[in-house]
Amino acid sequence: MRNDRDSKTTKIEIRHLYKIFGPHPEAMLEHVHAGMGKSELMETHQHVLGLSDINVDVKEGDITVMMGLSGSGKSTLIRHLNRLIDPTAGEVRVDGENILDYDERQLRHLRRNRMSMVFQNFALLPHRTVRENTALALTVRGESRADYEQEAARWLDRVGLGGSEEQYPHQLSGGMQQRVGLARALASNAPIMLMDEAFSALDPLIRTDMQDLLLELQEELSKTVVFISHDLDEALKLADHLVILKDGYVVQQDEPQRILLEPADDYIVDFISDINRARVLRVRSVMRAEGEARGGVTGEIGPEETLEEVISKSGGDTSCSFLVQQDGRKLGVLDMNDVMRALVPTGASEHGLRSRASA
Amino acid sequence: MATYDWLFSTLGLEQWCGASGGSAPTSLSDLAAQSRGETGEQAVDIWELPFPSMDALNDACPAFPQSRELTLGLEEGFLDIKDTLSVVLDPITQPLSWALDAALYGILNTPWWIVIPLLLAITWAVSRSWGLLAFVAACILGLAFIDHYDYAMQTLAIIFVCAFICVLFGVPIGIGMSRSDTMQNATIPILDMLQTLPPFVYLIPLIFLFSVTEPKLYGIAIILYAIVPVIRLTNLGIRMVDKNVIEAADAFGMTDRQKLFGVQIPLALPNIMAGVNQTIMMSLAMVVIASLVSAPGLGVLVLRGIRNLELGVGLVAGLGIVLLAVILDRVTKASLARINATHKA
Structure with missing residues (x-):
């Protein structure tokens, strides 16, 4: 997977991005360059450091999840990608072009044709029907009803809302409204999809549904998705590449499996301490590529299976060993002992947020 | 000493x-x-x-x-510029006179058996309510029965013309205010002044500027007084449109024009309609005062009641104005309710 990442084209490059909120953001930049932190800048200069030196590559066809607690700057960051917010300094390159150099017309073209967005609060137009909402991107481009009707119906069908074309958003439940939001983004047919806490406002069950739907659609469409979330379970489920933000800077970014196995600092350790590791860790990240199985091989498993699935296959027998195979090729072996070792919880770090909170 | x-x-x-x-x-x-x-x-x-x-x-x-010289100075100053001002203002405001004349002529020279059904049809079109339709019919027929039909129709014609012009100018001004804080800050004091200045005070400079026999004299007075709510509520309505929806409109690359006509105005419509309702009510309030400067209609009867101490004439005409107010209010509110029904967030 990690080698994969190097071979993929970079769709969006974020380089040295800074955002400072306040009356004189440019003047504050040198303080930030000199190493001043978020709280210090607030105290001494009454400016809010929104983003500090962000560098992220978003690969084509990946789901890149940016996660962090509220106030970590994740929503600010995603709004820089289509310039709903302009940065104080830095570059955002989409397909190699710096979109900060774009004039109004180019920017509009970018928003209409190359990027679509799904919002936390759905942000549907309440006075338009579901069909008209779904076709928003198409109508904005100037297509007539006859042109967009089929397209809208197709996407509504795809997200499981066929037949509600004539209804108004307020007649739908939250989950259904967000399906319209998703259909609206998909109907624009843009290669990049920005999702700002798209599922955070939904009930847990519906949220899981929507996540599955997104993964299913992604399988088929391979969009470049930038997904914002504050929910680690969601982030781990969806992410090909996970960026963890805190106070406006990137704490760690990597493949989710690696973040779980090699957390960079106490903050991350705290973050991952109460995650269900068995459900998130996959065979490929804990298997041994070399060597032979210790006991006899009890079965074969795929590299993308989660440890939970392996445990259920083993029936709880810790002496089992499995052969990891893909397309008939042997990739490695996995002993249940390795599984157990990977499942040892990291626990809350001694100096981290959680221990302080409980003290 | x-x-x-x-x-x-x-x-x-x-x-x-x-x-x-x-x-x-x-x-x-x-x-x-x-x-x-x-x-x-x-x-x-x-x-x-x-x-x-x-x-x-x-x-x-x-x-x-002496302080009297201050007011005297104002008077003389105004009289000095009055002629030049008239040269500019007269042609600009002339269409208002035409519109009022045409409306008054039209409504009085169309037979009642066309006008009344037309009014009822309008009521039905905007409200879709049988109860309201019956109420409006009863009021208009009642007024006609006691021979107040002509007066009531004159008042109605004046209000329609003035309210229409208020919307015509008020909505764009309100939109302008919602888009620029500078314009909002500059306009609000003027609106405050228009709203609090005693209505009679408008009439004084207008009488100097225009001849008392011209309909535009009272037209302008009514419009100045009644345009305020529609401006305010348009501004407020557009500013109150859900920021998330505006953000979505931006994110999908809407132009300013698409945003204004596709999102902001439709979503501000309930507020704008509330402003129109208030504007109509205020023009009705002004229509009696406007009768002092030759506005025809029920106000003339009210004034006659006061001038000649004809208690009955004044009371019945006053009551007629109340009925018109109730009709106009209920009809605009019913259409507002219908708009609201499709605008639930």
């Missing part, structure tokens, strides 16, 4: 004031004091110290202007 003589003498302005500081008695009290043999030289009693107003200073120094 007057109280503030010392002020001018210490400033060395006696020359400018004229040598005869207080020697020529100008006011009645001065004369009275003189006849009583008082010289005015007695020490000034601190309790009776007058405020150094323009008139008090004029006592001490005749060259200093």
Whole structure:
């Protein structure tokens, strides 16, 4: 997977991005360059450091999840990608072009044709029907009803809302409204999809549904998705590449499996301490590529299976060993002992947020 | 001698004031004091110290202007520019006269059996309510039965024209205000003034500017008074549109025009309609005052009631205005409710 990442084209490059909120953001930049932190800048200069030196590559066809607690700057960051917010300094390159150099017309073209967005609060137009909402991107481009009707119906069908074309958003439940939001983004047919806490406002069950739907659609469409979330379970489920933000800077970014196995600092350790590791860790990240199985091989498993699935296959027998195979090729072996070792919880770090909170 | 003589003498302005500081008695009290043999030289009693107003200073120094000269100056200034102002304003406002004349002519020269069903049809179209339709029919037929039909229709015609023009100008002004804080800050004091200035005060400069027989005279007075709510509520309505929805519109690359007509105005419509309702109510309030300057309609009867102490005439006409107000209010509110029904967030 990690080698994969190097071979993929970079769709969006974020380089040295800074955002400072306040009356004189440019003047504050040198303080930030000199190493001043978020709280210090607030105290001494009454400016809010929104983003500090962000560098992220978003690969084509990946789901890149940016996660962090509220106030970590994740929503600010995603709004820089289509310039709903302009940065104080830095570059955002989409397909190699710096979109900060774009004039109004180019920017509009970018928003209409190359990027679509799904919002936390759905942000549907309440006075338009579901069909008209779904076709928003198409109508904005100037297509007539006859042109967009089929397209809208197709996407509504795809997200499981066929037949509600004539209804108004307020007649739908939250989950259904967000399906319209998703259909609206998909109907624009843009290669990049920005999702700002798209599922955070939904009930847990519906949220899981929507996540599955997104993964299913992604399988088929391979969009470049930038997904914002504050929910680690969601982030781990969806992410090909996970960026963890805190106070406006990137704490760690990597493949989710690696973040779980090699957390960079106490903050991350705290973050991952109460995650269900068995459900998130996959065979490929804990298997041994070399060597032979210790006991006899009890079965074969795929590299993308989660440890939970392996445990259920083993029936709880810790002496089992499995052969990891893909397309008939042997990739490695996995002993249940390795599984157990990977499942040892990291626990809350001694100096981290959680221990302080409980003290 | 007057109280503030010392002020001018210490400033060395006696020359400018004229040598005869207080020697020529100008006011009645001065004369009275003189006849009583008082010289005015007695020490000034601190309790009776007058405020150094323009008139008090004029006592001490005749060259200093009296306060009456301020209002007089305003009057003369206005009279001086009035002719040039009329040259500009007359042609601009002439269409208003035409519109009012045409509306009054139209509504009075169309037979009642066309006008009444037409009004009822409008009621039905905007409200879709049988109850309201019956109520409106009862009111109009009742007014017609007691021979107030012509007066009521004249009032209605004036209100329709004025309210239409208020919307025509008020909505764009409100949109402008919602887009620019500078414009909002500049416009709000004017709106405040228009709303609080006693309605009669509008009439004074208008009477100077236009001939009293012209319909635009009262048209302008009504419009100035009634345009405020529609401006305010348009501004407010557009500013209150859900920021998330605007953000979505931006994110999908809407132009400003697409955003305005596709999102902001439709979503502000309930507020704009509330403004239109208020505007209609306020034009109705002004229509009686406008009768002072030749506006026809029920207001004329009210004035006749006051002038000739014809109690019955005044009361019935007043009641007629109330009925019109209730009709207009209910009909606009019913259409507002229908808009709201499709606008639930």
